[in-house]
Amino acid sequence: MxxxxxxxxxxxxxxxxxxxxxxxxxxxxxxxxxxxxxxxxxxxxxxxxxxxxxxxxxxxxxxxxxxxxxxxxxxxxxxxxxxxxxxxxxxxxxxxxxxxxxxxxxxxxxxxxxxxxxxxxxxxxxxxxxxxxxxxxxxxxxxxxxxxxxxxxxxxxxxxxxxxxxxxxxTDFADYMAKSLRYANDWADARAVRGKTASLFSACSHSLAAFFRKYVLQKGFLDGRHGFLLAVTTAIYAFNKYAALWLKTYR
Missing domain, CATH: 3.90.550.10 (Spore Coat Polysaccharide Biosynthesis Protein SpsA; Chain A)
Incomplete structure (x- = not known):
């Protein structure tokens, strides 16, 4: 068949x-x-x-x-x-x-x-x-x-x-955040191999921008408390990506 x-x-x-x-x-x-x-x-x-x-x-x-x-x-x-x-x-x-x-x-x-x-x-x-x-x-x-x-x-x-x-x-907060951290580290590894760098300032600015985009521009507030939590965890993920890249590449 x-x-x-x-x-x-x-x-x-x-x-x-x-x-x-x-x-x-x-x-x-x-x-x-x-x-x-x-x-x-x-x-x-x-x-x-x-x-x-x-x-x-x-x-x-x-x-x-x-x-x-x-x-x-x-x-x-x-x-x-x-x-x-x-x-x-x-x-x-x-x-x-x-x-x-x-x-x-x-x-x-x-x-x-x-x-x-x-x-x-x-x-x-x-x-x-x-x-x-x-x-x-x-x-x-x-x-x-x-x-x-x-x-x-x-x-x-x-x-x-x-x-x-x-x-x-x-469905499980600890597992979700652990996966997010692994993804952030993998992202940083890929960027470091390509010669990219970051700073702690860029980590903070990207984090704030990620929250604003998720909660305001993409109307996360319409998803209620879950939308707020999602915006916060998205901001944390953005911070972790650039912080990890900074740690891998700073001199």
């Missing part, structure tokens, strides 16, 4: 929504999981769901890891999903419709609706959080970015799928 749609994930300790994520991928012809050293039952859960599971011994960064995962997929079309994301029925139907039509040289964005400690955020610059997730395997792939990787698709047509991708990005 030919494989039309491969749902592809990179994993490490899948988290509380991993099973629900896998269940929502029933529309795919195969599920491909590339794990990078989970210490919980992520691999077992994936295998029980019928996924084709592979394990990498090292961690090369997000972009390169997605490139590796793509090599394991057999589908004509790849749909990427993270372990804390759940595909709605409307989105699944839209994916199937696109694959049936079979357009060439086209990538498709999803609209992510993100959960933030008890509330879906519909403002604050978080919705619609459009990100490319569906494309033909033989046409495109991810770039080499260590963090905040993107699908490399120069010259491609771009369209948006119907339905939302539910993103349970923030």
């Amino acid at each position: 030919s494989v039309k749609i491969s749902a592809v994930l990179i994993t490490k300790n899948g988290g509380p929504y991993f099973q629900q994520c896998l269940d929502s991928l029933a529309f795919a012809d195969e599920i491909v999981v590339l794990d990078s050293g989970s210490t919980d039952d992520t691999v077992a859960i994936a295998e029980m769901a019928g996924a084709r599971v592979f394990v990498s011994e090292d961690w090369p960064g997000f972009g390169p890891q997605r490139q590796r995962a793509q090599e394991h997929a057999r589908g004509e079309w790849l749909f990427w999903v993270d372990t804390d994301e759940v595909v709605t029925d409307d989105l699944a139907a839209s994916i199937q419709d696109v694959v049936a039509r079979g357009p060439e040289n086209t990538v498709f964005q999803v609209k992510r609706l993100s959960w933030f400690f008890g509330r879906f955020i519909r403002h604050s610059g978080w919705y619609p959080d459009k990100v490319v997730r569906l494309y033909r395997r033989g046409e495109f792939g991810y770039d080499d970015a260590l963090v905040h990787e993107k699908v490399h698709c120069p010259g491609a047509m771009m369209d948006t799928l119907d339905g939302d991708l539910l993103h349970y990005t923030a």
Whole structure:
């Protein structure tokens, strides 16, 4: 049987929504999981769901890891999903419709609706959080970015799928802040390699600007107390990025 749609994930300790994520991928012809050293039952859960599971011994960064995962997929079309994301029925139907039509040289964005400690955020610059997730395997792939990787698709047509991708990005505060700190450090590493520098003043100014943009310009105040908390954590992330870069490069 030919494989039309491969749902592809990179994993490490899948988290509380991993099973629900896998269940929502029933529309795919195969599920491909590339794990990078989970210490919980992520691999077992994936295998029980019928996924084709592979394990990498090292961690090369997000972009390169997605490139590796793509090599394991057999589908004509790849749909990427993270372990804390759940595909709605409307989105699944839209994916199937696109694959049936079979357009060439086209990538498709999803609209992510993100959960933030008890509330879906519909403002604050978080919705619609459009990100490319569906494309033909033989046409495109991810770039080499260590963090905040993107699908490399120069010259491609771009369209948006119907339905939302539910993103349970923030359910545990300690885990959320720890992930934010890791991302900030990865960002600083990538900039330091390129010869970029920063100062503590730039860390403070970027932090203040991030809060103002999130809470005022992007109307985070319409998300109530959750919007205020989101603006504060965004400011902290901005500060950590530039502070980490300063620590890595100052003389």
